[in-house]
Amino acid sequence: xxxxxxxxxxxxxxxxxxxxxxxxxxxxxxxxxxxxxxxxxxxxxxxxxxxxxxxxxxxxxxxxxxxxxxxxxxxxxxxxxxxxxxxxxxxxxxxxxxxxxxxxxxxxxxxxxxxxxxxxxxxxxxxxxxxxxxxxxxxxxxxxxxxxxxxxxxxxxxxxxxxxxxx
Numbered sequence: 001x002x003x004x005x006x007x008x009x010x011x012x013x014x015x016x017x018x019x020x021x022x023x024x025x026x027x028x029x030x031x032x033x034x035x036x037x038x039x040x041x042x043x044x045x046x047x048x049x050x051x052x053x054x055x056x057x058x059x060x061x062x063x064x065x066x067x068x069x070x071x072x073x074x075x076x077x078x079x080x081x082x083x084x085x086x087x088x089x090x091x092x093x094x095x096x097x098x099x100x101x102x103x104x105x106x107x108x109x110x111x112x113x114x115x116x117x118x119x120x121x122x123x124x125x126x127x128x129x130x131x132x133x134x135x136x137x138x139x140x141x142x143x144x145x146x147x148x149x150x151x152x153x154x155x156x157x158x159x160x161x162x163x164x165x166x167x
Contacts, residue, residue: 003129003130004073007125007128008125010121011078011129014066014085014122014124015062015066015067015081015118016118017114017118018059018062018063018114018118018122019056019059019060019118021115021118022056024109025110026092026108026111026112027107027108029109032056032112033049033054033056034054035054036055037049037053037057040055040088040091040095043095043098044092044095044099058085058087059085059118061084062084062085065078065080065084066078069126069129074131075129078126082119082125083119083123085115088115089112089115096108
């Protein structure tokens with residue numbers, strides 16, 4: 001339980017950093033909310049974007065995934081959230097590297113650092129979180145716990161089916 005609480009706190013910090021990043025300067029004084037989602041795939045352009053058409057959209061979706069992962073204690077969903085944030089940053093960096101050499105390529109702002117830190121925190125939260133444990137039914141005759149029918153047994157190597165005790 002403590003690992004899930006600690007993982008949730010780390011995840012909320014990562015999601016907050018990721019969602020705040022579009023409102024900081026990413027490149028040459030332009031905020032991340034100025035870059036269109038299409039620019040992640042087709043190249044950076046000087047055209048501005050509306051908020052929901054900017055890189056804010058995948059980062060906000062990742063924050064919603066983070067909240068769902070915390071609610072359902074899902075390490076897999078938390079990992080997908082972290083990878084989505086990381087993919088947004090990597091795609092933006094790839095498009096920035098395609099800019100002509102004559103442009104000022106050294107003026108990367110703190111917004112990009114926010115999104116990279118947010119991705120790292122979300123992936124760390126997925127590692128820290130314990131996730132859900134399978135519900136085990138106590139055996140009245142032998143004192144051992146048996147998994148529910150069809151559930152995964154983390155202490156065994158295979159999928160186990162519950163059977164009544166042999167008498």
